[in-house]
Amino acid sequence: MSKRIDISDLNVYYGDFLAVEGVHMSIEPRSVTALIGPSGCGKSTFLRTLNRMHEVIPGARVTGKAVMDGQDLYAPDIDPVEVRRQVGMVFQRPNPFPTMSIADNVLAGVKLNNRRISKAAADELVERSLTGANLWNEVKDRLEKPGSSLSGGQQQRLCIARAIAVQPQVLLMDEPCSALDPISTLAIEELVHELKNDYTIVIVTHNMQQAARVSDRTGFFNIEGTGKPGRLIEMDDTTTMFSSPAQQATEDYISGRFG
Amino acid sequence: MENHVTATQNAEPKPGRSGASSAADTTSTAGAAALPRTGSSGRLGNRIFAGLSTGSGVLILVILAAVAAFLLYRAWPALTAGADTFAEVDFMSGRGLWAWVAPLVFGTVLSSVLALVVAVPLSIGIALFISHYAPRRLAQLLGYVIDLLAAIPSVIFGLWGIQWLMPLVSPVFTWLSTRLGFIPLFAGYQAPARNIMTAGLVLAVMILPIITATIREVFLQTPRLHEEASLALGATRWEMIRQAVLPFGRSGIISAAMLGLGRALGETMAVLMVLSPGYAINLFLLQPGQHQSIAANIASHLPEAGSTGVDALIASGLILFAVTFGVNLIARWVINRRAEFSGAN
Numbered sequence: 001m002s003k004r005i006d007i008s009d010l011n012v013y014y015g016d017f018l019a020v021e022g023v024h025m026s027i028e029p030r031s032v033t034a035l036i037g038p039s040g041c042g043k044s045t046f047l048r049t050l051n052r053m054h055e056v057i058p059g060a061r062v063t064g065k066a067v068m069d070g071q072d073l074y075a076p077d078i079d080p081v082e083v084r085r086q087v088g089m090v091f092q093r094p095n096p097f098p099t100m101s102i103a104d105n106v107l108a109g110v111k112l113n114n115r116r117i118s119k120a121a122a123d124e125l126v127e128r129s130l131t132g133a134n135l136w137n138e139v140k141d142r143l144e145k146p147g148s149s150l151s152g153g154q155q156q157r158l159c160i161a162r163a164i165a166v167q168p169q170v171l172l173m174d175e176p177c178s179a180l181d182p183i184s185t186l187a188i189e190e191l192v193h194e195l196k197n198d199y200t201i202v203i204v205t206h207n208m209q210q211a212a213r214v215s216d217r218t219g220f221f222n223i224e225g226t227g228k229p230g231r232l233i234e235m236d237d238t239t240t241m242f243s244s245p246a247q248q249a250t251e252d253y254i255s256g257r258f259g
Numbered sequence: 260m261e262n263h264v265t266a267t268q269n270a271e272p273k274p275g276r277s278g279a280s281s282a283a284d285t286t287s288t289a290g291a292a293a294l295p296r297t298g299s300s301g302r303l304g305n306r307i308f309a310g311l312s313t314g315s316g317v318l319i320l321v322i323l324a325a326v327a328a329f330l331l332y333r334a335w336p337a338l339t340a341g342a343d344t345f346a347e348v349d350f351m352s353g354r355g356l357w358a359w360v361a362p363l364v365f366g367t368v369l370s371s372v373l374a375l376v377v378a379v380p381l382s383i384g385i386a387l388f389i390s391h392y393a394p395r396r397l398a399q400l401l402g403y404v405i406d407l408l409a410a411i412p413s414v415i416f417g418l419w420g421i422q423w424l425m426p427l428v429s430p431v432f433t434w435l436s437t438r439l440g441f442i443p444l445f446a447g448y449q450a451p452a453r454n455i456m457t458a459g460l461v462l463a464v465m466i467l468p469i470i471t472a473t474i475r476e477v478f479l480q481t482p483r484l485h486e487e488a489s490l491a492l493g494a495t496r497w498e499m500i501r502q503a504v505l506p507f508g509r510s511g512i513i514s515a516a517m518l519g520l521g522r523a524l525g526e527t528m529a530v531l532m533v534l535s536p537g538y539a540i541n542l543f544l545l546q547p548g549q550h551q552s553i554a555a556n557i558a559s560h561l562p563e564a565g566s567t568g569v570d571a572l573i574a575s576g577l578i579l580f581a582v583t584f585g586v587n588l589i590a591r592w593v594i595n596r597r598a599e600f601s602g603a604n
């Protein structure tokens with residue numbers, strides 16, 4: 001239940017503006033890949049191309065290839081809806097549906113496409129997903145309360161539960177902890193560590209320690225100046241990246257000399 | 260009551276807010292540099308604005324109360340009078356006040372409900388198209404057209420109903436009546452289509468713009484975050500709308516419907532022109548001469564009414580007021596019942 005993604009020669013445009021240029025990258029299954037880099041270098045932009053969420057933005061388009069276990073994600077006969085069911089996403093700001101209860105939030109993805117599931121199966125899935133997101137014990141007595149009644153950290157874990165309830169192949173996380181306190185952050189990091197047993201995970205973060213703690217491989221994006229496209233400068237095992245990176249720019253960024 | 264409130268408004272700042280604000284006023288006029296000028300003028304502006312907004316809030320309440328008081332005062336003789344008082348009033352044809360008003364209330368509510376049943380789904384559709392489907396140019400154009408529609412006077416809608424809509428729906432009504440006439444709703448259609456259904460349709464077109472415009476605003480405010488949450492789960496556009504947009508806009512849709520309902524309940528001209536009046540309580544939607552609305556009834560009888568008749572008409576006006584008020588209360592209640600899940604928190 002976890003697939004690899006190979007990206008080659010990927011360019012991302014917003015209208016005429018080239019935001020990300022020439023990315024080659026392999027994302028290994030059952031591992032955590034961290035993406036780091038200064039603000040505006042195109043990490044989010046790149047991440048969204050992996051589940052075709054960029055298509056939601058008017059004018060955004062890609063050239064190049066992203067292949068998931070042999071299947072070209074951008075092939076004309078591939079429905080973006082199908083891609084997104086296999087490649088789940090957790091956003092920077094927790095976004096549970098405020099109009100739904102906690103349980104319904106977890107089931108939101110499962111109930112799409114008119115799929116029917118029995119009450120028992122639904123209950124079981126809610127418990128399994130919330131347990132998987134380390135949230136079950138905190139919310140098991142108030143599953144019928146609105147999702148927005150939780151704390152920020154709990155909401156983010158609810159969003160993770162919602163994403164894993166549909167059993168995706170890959171989980172994309174765009175700065176999932178940036179709105180959270182250190183304790184909630186730790187809870188999510190532990191969760192990421194457990195989830196990598198089942199999923200391919202790609203996580204964007206501004207927190208170097210976090211990248212070092214949770215990821216197996218790290219990719220560093222950089223941008224030469226405003227208006228210039230972002231590029232993948234270097235990608236390697238996380239330990240190598242943080243101890244002896246090949247590029248000077250990577251070392252500068254990691255040691256906090258700029259960005 | 261009005262005097263009392265404004266008096267406290269004026270008097271309050273001096274003893275209440277201690278010396279600070281009044282000291283600022285005096286020092287700035289005296290030219291002392293103790294406090295920066297912008298601070299005191301800002302504070303003054305703030306106070307003027309607070310006074311104005313509180314004042315207008317109070318004014319609305321006062322006007323509402325005055326209208327209610329006027330209606331109640333003028334309607335009182337009719338409300339308390341015995342049935343024989345109204346024997347002389349032609350248009351009541353010997354009925355007591357309540358027996359006379361009941362079918363009018365029924366006709367008013369029926370025509371408005373018909374209008375809502377037609378207008379609300381249509382408005383939701385148009386608003387969704389404008390907010391989530393149409394290309395931007397087309398969406399803007401449609402928005403303008405809808406707003407223009409709101410500016411058309413109701414007499415025009417009445418004329419339009421008679422000249423254009425009636426001939427158009429007549430064959431449809433004939434078909435309904437012959438094929439589905441065994442259902443009482445559709446029984447006994449007679450041309451021309453001066454029935455409650457046509458009146459409801461004209462009302463629907465009249466309230467469509469305000470409902471659509473309100474709902475469109477609400478839909479446009481759906482947080483992008485929630486739309487993206489839904490899409491990222493693999494929702495199609497329609498599923499995203501059902502999952503994120505419609506639930507978020509639910510209370511807005513109800514408010515919009517109530518705005519429209521309020522207008523439909525009180526609409527006079529179009530109903531007066533289109534509907535052939537009657538005083539029955541039934542659901543024969545396609546038969547002429549069955550129903551009448553309160554507002555149209557007042558307009559048609561006021562010119563020839565004697566003083567007792569005027570009292571009765573004003574009483575019916577009070578009841579219309581009460582119905583509209585009640586409808587709004589119910590709407591509030593419906594909205595608040597699920598406030599917890601509204602997305603406002």
Ligand SMILES: Nc1ncnc2c1ncn2[C@@H]1O[C@H](COP(=O)(O)OP(=O)(O)OP(=O)(O)O)[C@@H](O)[C@H]1O
Pocket residue numbers: 014019037038039040041042043044045046057
């Ligand atoms: N919707 C959009 N339309 C046009 N340009 C965009 C859009 N979103 C992002 N961009 C541009 O693309 C570039 C990359 O932005 P992106 O959000 O991917 O950066 P990021 O690396 O995620 O930054 P951060 O760390 O601040 O989140 C920026 O120059 C940005 O201005």
Ligand SMILES: [Mg+2]
Pocket residue numbers: 043044045174
């Ligand atoms: Mg970003």
